[in-house]
Amino acid sequence: MSLDHIDQRILAELTKNARISHAELASKVLLSRNAVRQRVDRMERQGYIQGYTLVAGLPGQGSxxxxxxxxxxxxxxxxxxxxxxxxxxxxxxxxxxxxxxxxxxxxxxxxxxxxxxxxxxxxxxxxxxxxxxxxxxxxxxxxxxxxxx
CATH class of the missing domain: 3.30.70.920 (Lrp/AsnC effector binding domain/regulation of amino acid metabolism (RAM) domain)
Structure with a gap:
């Protein structure tokens, strides 16, 4: 199954901030929170989303x-x-x-x-x-x- 434009917008927002709440994400892509959650779950199952990454470091220092x-x-x-x-x-x-x-x-x-x-x-x-x-x-x-x- 391919991604539609809403899925692509969801991925773009998650790329900017992987910790964004479903409610905030929903407001950015103009869907309900539940619809966003279902789409994110589907994209995880299909392999479009394969993980969420933390880049740790000291405050004020980059890696x-x-x-x-x-x-x-x-x-x-x-x-x-x-x-x-x-x-x-x-x-x-x-x-x-x-x-x-x-x-x-x-x-x-x-x-x-x-x-x-x-x-x-x-x-x-x-x-x-x-x-x-x-x-x-x-x-x-x-x-x-x-x-x-």
Missing amino acids: VSAFLMVYRKDRVRGSDVIAVLRSIPEVVLCDVVSGDFDLLVRLEARSLERIQEIWEQIAALPGVTDTVTAMTLSSLIRRGAVPTA
């Missing part, structure tokens, strides 16, 4: 983010590396990519020191033969996942 490009010895296997990455809360993205490196990992942490700790942990994993790290200097565009039909 630090970095990309790690990870090269594994055995490109096809390596589920042990993926299992460790899943266990690190600061890993917010992990994609298998083409090219020289196998995994693109995005980290969002409270400090540079924490980024370094995570890098050391990943670089020391059996099967990881190389990493390259790129620190994020600024984020110009930040969107949620794009729904697929």
Whole structure:
């Protein structure tokens, strides 16, 4: 089932503020609170909404983010590396990519020191033969996942 324009407006509002109440969301999209709740529930079941994220940090401080490009010895296997990455809360993205490196990992942490700790942990994993790290200097565009039909 595809999304209509109201569903798209709901997703846009949730992208701006995932904590918005159903009542406030309803007023923004001109529906009843119950109708919004039903639409949100449906979009969750269909996978358009896959979670609500908290980016924690100290008041007045932003998080630090970095990309790690990870090269594994055995490109096809390596589920042990993926299992460790899943266990690190600061890993917010992990994609298998083409090219020289196998995994693109995005980290969002409270400090540079924490980024370094995570890098050391990943670089020391059996099967990881190389990493390259790129620190994020600024984020110009930040969107949620794009729904697929």
